[in-house]
């Protein structure tokens with residue numbers, strides 16, 4: 417009997433690697449619905465789309481690690497009591513199970529097959545082939561994926577229009593006044609940005625807005641978010657939260673069971689640090705969570721309580737966010753390019769644009785729960801690490 421991991425993305429792969437690193441020498445099966453060798457997603461909207469890299473395969477010797485890759489094989493349902501997984505290629509028994517099925521992109525109602533989503537290697541390769549100088553590209557959604565796709569499309573010489581329902585870019589992730597600061601990046605890159613514009617329909621060659629505007633396009637890219645890919649767990653008894661993520665406990669255990677875990681984009685967890693349940697759809701969460709799951713599969717009692725981190729590369733800028741805030745936290749500017757969030761005088765989150773040093777130092781301060789002397793911290797000329805209270 418084996419550890420079976422469902423989902424061969426970042427979280428599943430890193431769980432397998434961490435299990436071996438932590439000394440697990442039993443049978444290990446990594447099941448992935450996609451047929452491609454496991455690969456990393458962030459480059460898909462960057463170097464792979466641009467054509468600077470052909471693929472983003474993980475450079476991992478799975479055979480050498482003794483990881484049985486079962487690719488092109490989809491889990492259909494699970495009986496956690498009987499420890500049996502039903503897949504489209506027969507049943508699979510397990511001793512311990514890891515759910516790492518990630519998220520699936522959200523499509524617009526009635527979206528034609530010609531419209532592109534950007535989640536998989538196949539999506540990126542197909543979209544890349546369609547992006548030629550002069551191609552008219554309409555991007556629906558000015559979130560992280562939409563902004564990165566627009567960046568690359570402009571680099572490839574396409575005519576780009578981005579439409580966003582909210583009043584500012586990155587509205588789902590950042591306060592409006594911060595997202596608004598990226599508006600000028602679109603203009604500088606020669607991309608047209610239309611905000612406050614709800615889409616009423618998408619056709620093969622156009623995007624229609626609710627006010628009747630038609631945006632003619634050769635290529636339509638839809639980047640409006642992703643949902644945990646957990647539909648196959650219906651009837652399994654494993655509880656999902658109100659956003660469809662597996663509602664894991666502090667140890668990333670799922671369904672209240674000691675032999676089932678959930679990690680990465682498909683899961684949410686109670687954050688003691690931030691006092692709420694978090695669902696983090698970012699790369700670093702898949703990496704850090706995997707290490708905790710591996711430790712707990714090995715009999716550990718390690719609580720998962722990360723300081724979330726992610727980055728985005730858009731319009732020549734590196735945007736990095738560490739930590740988590742809510743509306744009640746105090747937001748303070750540190751010069752033009754860094755924003756701090758404080759709870760009391762403790763730094764709890766930070767956004768940095770092209771300020772990697774602020775990010776690195778801020779991350780350590782947040783992790784340590786250290787307090788800031790605000791009179792110093794607001795001065796970008798003073799290193800953050802020299803601004804401790």
Ligand SMILES: Cc1cc2nc3c(=O)[nH]c(=O)nc-3n(C[C@H](O)[C@H](O)[C@H](O)COP(=O)(O)OP(=O)(O)OC[C@H]3O[C@@H](n4cnc5c(N)ncnc54)[C@H](O)[C@@H]3O)c2cc1C
Nearest residue numbers: 423425426427449457458491517518680681697698699726
């Ligand atoms: C284009 C793109 C760019 C990104 N860029 C950034 C970035 O710059 N910075 C950042 O922090 N994050 C970025 N992310 C987010 C980051 O890549 C994800 O958070 C990360 O991939 C999550 O890993 P995961 O393993 O949980 O899920 P996934 O990577 O989605 O992997 C899950 C895998 O499970 C498989 N699967 C699903 N259901 C089943 C089933 N029933 N049976 C078997 N297999 C199944 C899927 O096919 C998939 O391969 C980006 C994501 C995308 C799509």
